[in-house]
Amino acid sequence: MKIGVMNDPSRPLEAQVRAMGEAGFDFLDLTLEGPTDRLESPERLRGLLASHGMEVVGHTDPALPWAYPLESLRRACLAELSRAAKTFQALGARVMNIHPCYAAPPRMKSRLLELNRAALTEVARMAVDHGLVLALENFLPPFDTVTVFRDLLDNAPGTALHLDAGHANLGGDDSETFIQALSSRLAHVHFSDNRGNADHHMPLGVGTVPWGRVVRALKAAGYDGTITLEVFCGDPDMHLIYLAASRSLVKRLWENSPGPEAP
Secondary structure (H helix, E strand, C coil), X not given: CXXXXXXXXXCCHHHHHHHHHHCCCCEEEEEEECCECCCCCHHHHHXXXXXXXXXXXXXXXXXXXXXXCCHHHHHHHHHXXXXXXXXXXXCCCCEEXXXXXXXXXXXXXXXXXXXXXXXXXXXXXXXXXXXXXXXXXXXXXXXXCXXXXXHHHHHCCCXXXXXXXXHHCXXXXXXXXXXXXXXHHEEEEEECXXXXXXXXXXXXXXXXXXXXXXXXXXXXXXXXXXXXXXXXXXXXXXXXXXXXXXXXXXXXXXXXXXXXCCC
């Protein structure tokens, strides 16, 4: 199990990476979104990450309307996702996430799942072409149940599950249900807390996410991959304190949870 941190795209990236590295985090969850959605030198960042022994996971702009039913717009979004994939590939990433697309004309909202299903296949092929696993993140309805995710993943070969435990606390199937049903297809995890009524991105333990059950389910399923602490704070010093406390909680729960049962 590796614990990492997502950068804040509104703050200087290299300073954040140095702080994360000095704090001993295992990887950077690099989000390429505004106001800073491009890297001037992936090679420089890769060197900086290597100097701290850090890996990287790719995180794409959550607002891209990549499944919108207008071909020219889908083409533009695919080009942006391809640009991000090239950056992640250059940094040595293995996983690139994508968020469900909620953008659709008002009279086509009922076809949202169908639109995502149709567009996801091509995005997954693009990711594979760049040596990346595309991981689709759970969020709000209709993208909040195992049934929907199993359908989408089966329809887009090469796509995996990106489980966001904070999102799973907002309704639909909970994290344990996702883990028990789709653990073999789980590629990446996000941890942040909330009070069940909004995606607050709070430190772990201050909201209503049942962290003991979530961590036990992950460990029991044999998951040993990347977990991002997607915790945000306007004060950089307090941010590091919140991250350290959240990491401490995860490690304690992990150490006290049983592993997978022997076959």
